[in-house]
Amino acid sequence: MVTTSDTDTVQVEIVPSRFLTPKTAQHLLEEIYENGGIIRIMIHGPNLPRTVPYGPGRGTPIDENKDLLIRIGDQVLELTVKVGRIRLELEGDQYYTGLKAACERALPFSFQIKKGKFFPDRLTVSGYAKYGRVEDERLLGLTDPKAKKNKLAMLSDQKVTEN
Amino acid sequence: MAYTPQYYPGSTSVGINRRKHMSGNLEKLRDIPEADIVAIMGHRAPGADYPSTHPPLKEMGEPDCPIRQMVEPTPGAAAGDRVRYNQFADSVYFAPAIPYWRSYWAAINCRGCDPGTLSGRQIIEARERDLEAYTKKQMDSEMTDVALCSMRGCTVHGHSLRLEENGLQFDMLARTELGADGNVHYVKDQVGIPLDKKINVGKPMSEAEAKKRTTIFRFDGVPLSGTVGARKPDEALEATHHMWTLRSMWGFRPE
Incomplete structure (x- = not known):
């Protein structure tokens, strides 16, 4: 189902000056979620592999990267990336000031926040090859069609989908 | 008057630090035990014999060669050690050393080594016992800040990324951690295999100290x-x- 709104949506990018621990990430996401007005949100950052990917130690488990659970609302997600950037789409500009205040409350260091165009409007060729026609356009830009695994966690007031 | 090599120009702190790195006239900041360095490198168990690839040179009967007579072999070469490597990743956030200056340091100051310079990491190959001595010099001296530099044999990703919240360079294999006592500990060797015990390598530099010792020109520094x-x-x-x-x-x- 596509969320429709009478007002223009606003896309926002939040870039903290440091990578976030799961605890800070959870705090930040809770604050963002409480602010409301979220159509979609994407967490971006370097991958946290579960095992050593290369070299003589290949396959050795990395316990530090396991079970990085964060709770947002009544949902629990497992982090697979180090949180370094958050992109989201708001229902309208009226939520922006509250979002900025939420970041100031949650982050103990500086951050950049800016409005812009961060999600694509159309499927790419590789996206079409993988997903076909996408009914819910909120999915556009949330996944990497070339990724080996689906890493999608979508939150909205209407429904929560997790793959 | 004895000749003093003029390694590098510039009167800024970065120029001075670059000259220090090239000349090898570096301040020693910490003393990490040799056994700990060997454990972090991960090539042999601390205290074990050095495996060799050929008999000691004295037993081999070398050909009559004027160059071999002039050049004294390093201890590792004389004993026939294996060639092994260390590799460091240095953060762009004012780490004291950068790959080119690690290579300059090694090429000028370390005999019998092969430094390799890459964009975000620097590798030195040498005979095993020589390499251990060189690695100790690197880790003990001001070339290394334990938060911003770390030994990474593989999966080096992190030098150009933002720092962790606690000020450590990002490492997806989590080889180092900041202890409650404020010291940085290696919990894995350079290729990500867990160590038997945590190795304390000391306290990280403050941001001001790192900026003072860095060899990086940056718009927000020098x-x-x-x-x-x-x-x-x-x-x-x-x-x-x-x-x-x-x-x-x-x-x-x-x-």
């Missing part, structure tokens, strides 16, 4: 081209331009 509004390029830039002009127009022939 900029190579001077500050905006008061452009005064460092002598290093002028020297580089001079060299490139000579090289481009006439071929570089310092005479």
Whole structure:
């Protein structure tokens, strides 16, 4: 189902000056979620592999990267990336000031926040090859069609989908 | 008067630090036990014998060669050690060393080694016991800040990324951690295999200290081209331009 709104949506990018621990990430996401007005949100950052990917130690488990659970609302997600950037789409500009205040409350260091165009409007060729026609356009830009695994966690007031 | 090599131009702190790295005249900041360095490198168990690839040179009966007579072999070469490596990743956030200066340091100051320079990491290959001595020098001296530099044999990703919340360089294999006592500990060797015990490598530098010791020109530290509004390029830039002009127009022939 596509969320429709009478007002223009606003896309926002939040870039903290440091990578976030799961605890800070959870705090930040809770604050963002409480602010409301979220159509979609994407967490971006370097991958946290579960095992050593290369070299003589290949396959050795990395316990530090396991079970990085964060709770947002009544949902629990497992982090697979180090949180370094958050992109989201708001229902309208009226939520922006509250979002900025939420970041100031949650982050103990500086951050950049800016409005812009961060999600694509159309499927790419590789996206079409993988997903076909996408009914819910909120999915556009949330996944990497070339990724080996689906890493999608979508939150909205209407429904929560997790793959 | 004895000749003093002039390694690098520039009067800024970065120029001075670069000269220090190249000359090998580095301040020793910490003393990490040799056994701990060997454990972090992960090539042999601390205390074990050095495996060899050939018999000691004295037993081999070398050919009659004037070069071999002139050049004294390093201890590792004389004993026939294996060639092994260390590799460091240095953060762009004012780490004291950068790959080129680790390589300059190694090429000028370390005998019998092969330094390799890459964009975000630097590798040194040498005979095993020589390499252990060189690695200890690197980790003990001001070339290394334990938060911003770490030994990473593989999966080096992190040098150009933002730092962790606690100030450590990002490492997806989590080889180092900041203890409650404020010291940095290696919990894995350089290829990500867990160590038997945590190795304490000391406290990280403060941000001000790292900026003081860095060899990195940065716009928010010591900029190579001077500050905006008061452009005064460092002598290093002028020297580089001079060299490139000579090289481009006439071929570089310092005479």
